[in-house]
Amino acid sequence: MKKTTRFPLGAFEKIETPFYYYDTDLLRYTLAALTAALPPQAKAHYAVKANINPRMMKIIAASGMGADCVSGGEIAAAIEAGFLPQDIVFSGVGKSDKEILAALRCGIGCFNVESVEELDVIDQLAATCGVTAPVALRLNPHIDAHTHKYITTGLSENKFGIDITVADKAIERALALPNVRLRGAHFHIGSQILTLEPFRLLCRRIGEWLRQWRARGIFMEYINVGGGLGIDYDAPDEHPVPDFAAYFDVFANELALDEGQTLHFEPGRSVVAQCGSLITRVLYVKQGLNKKFAIVDAGMNDLLRPALYQARHEIENLTEPYAQTDTYDVVGPVCESADVFATDKELPAVVRGSMLAIRSAGAYGETMASRYNSRELPCAYFSDDLLPAGQKI
Numbered sequence: 048m049k050k051t052t053r054f055p056l057g058a059f060e061k062i063e064t065p066f067y068y069y070d071t072d073l074l075r076y077t078l079a080a081l082t083a084a085l086p087p088q089a090k091a092h093y094a095v096k097a098n099i100n101p102r103m104m105k106i107i108a109a110s111g112m113g114a115d116c117v118s119g120g121e122i123a124a125a126i127e128a129g130f131l132p133q134d135i136v137f138s139g140v141g142k143s144d145k146e147i148l149a150a151l152r153c154g155i156g157c158f159n160v161e162s163v164e165e166l167d168v169i170d171q172l173a174a175t176c177g178v179t180a181p182v183a184l185r186l187n188p189h190i191d192a193h194t195h196k197y198i199t200t201g202l203s204e205n206k207f208g209i210d211i212t213v214a215d216k217a218i219e220r221a222l223a224l225p226n227v228r229l230r231g232a233h234f235h236i237g238s239q240i241l242t243l244e245p246f247r248l249l250c251r252r253i254g255e256w257l258r259q260w261r262a263r264g265i266f267m268e269y270i271n272v273g274g275g276l277g278i279d280y281d282a283p284d285e286h287p288v289p290d291f292a293a294y295f296d297v298f299a300n301e302l303a304l305d306e307g308q309t310l311h312f313e314p315g316r317s318v319v320a321q322c323g324s325l326i327t328r329v330l331y332v333k334q335g336l337n338k339k340f341a342i343v344d345a346g347m348n349d350l351l352r353p354a355l356y357q358a359r360h361e362i363e364n365l366t367e368p369y370a371q372t373d374t375y376d377v378v379g380p381v382c383e384s385a386d387v388f389a390t391d392k393e394l395p396a397v398v399r400g401s402m403l404a405i406r407s408a409g410a411y412g413e414t415m416a417s418r419y420n421s422r423e424l425p426c427a428y429f430s431d432d433l434l435p436a437g438q439k440i
């Protein structure tokens with residue numbers, strides 16, 4: 048049975064727009080699909096940066112996933128939501144001393160270390176706490192993920208990770224430091240990756256390095272391949288759940304892991320993106336010289352992706368789904384020309400007050416919202432509360 052999002056229009060009428068609407072049924076369905084597809088010897092850590100809404104996080108934590116965090120704030124939120132400290136991994140090129148100390152004190156499972164300089168600082172801080180820090184080296188594998196340049200991370204010009212060509216030095220350093228325990232290696236090549244080829248290439252490369260390290264007596268017990276699985280922004284109802292099985296199988300089949308080795312994933316977008324929509328109303332239909340503008344009450348401060356990455360999100364007219372179509376630029380009220388959700392978008396004709404759903408906004412939507420132009424932060428509502436029991440699947 049396919050699970051598509053249903054919108055409780057009656058309930059929406061009473062809520063002030065704009066707001067995020069989360070289909071918590073779809074989230075549970077997605078988590079069940081992910082868990083069922085996960086290979087043996089593997090653990091998935093939800094990339095908290097995608098959506099840090101406490102209710103969403105609690106549902107994700109209850110599924111048994113670990114968490115991938117990039118700040119002290121994310122670690123605190125993950126623990127609050129019920130993720131176990133030992134299942135938390137901590138990435139990021141600029142971990143502060145305060146964040147490292149907090150992570151050491153709560154006993155996180157692994158630091159994904161992004162430079163030799165950071166390795167030394169973790170070693171010193173671990174000594175002051177009287178603990179040994181579990182670390183993995185984040186290695187930059189020089190793989191082009193063929194995605195937007197702002198979300199590509201695995202190329203040599205990117206700031207992330209330790210360049211693979213100097214990995215040996217970093218490994219030697221980690222093995223020599225008294226207060227760190229080298230668990231393994233971490234990779235993340237980018238986000239919204241729509242073909243499996245870059246992941247296959249990553250597996251082949253990792254396989255070669257693992258063989259070389261093994262030959263030198265270095266056993267990497269922890270192999271973390273990051274996140275990056277893309278979702279279908281064009282057809283959210285046709286593909287509400289990504290093909291986790293095909294994605295995981297690439298790693299299960301192409302990385303011949305030894306006994307005692309564990310495989311770690313850090314999916315973010317693929318878990319939450321299709322579960323969220325930004326609900327907004329049309330304020331004005333403005334006739335320009337050559338185009339019509341549907342000016343809505345949500346702006347780039349509520350959902351930054353279109354302005355920052357030229358990202359396309361499907362837009363649905365919830366109020367008049369069967370009206371004759373017309374063509375609009377759908378724009379927000381923020382004083383920036385980049386505050387555009389869609390250009391030349393064909394929609395069932397809208398009028399002042401029409402309610403629209405900007406789809407696939409569950410990942411990097413609410414988390415990236417700001418108060419620019421002194422606008423309110425958007426609130427969040429959940430299908431668990433708004434959908435009548437009979438309409439839940």
Ligand code: LLP
Nearest residue numbers: 094138235238239274275313314315316411
């Ligand atoms: N692991 C690491 C080390 C990461 O840097 C990221 C995302 C993930 C995992 C999760 O990747 P995902 O499964 O979500 O692709 N704001 C951008 C996306 C930035 C991604 C940053 N890193 C957007 O809205 O497209």
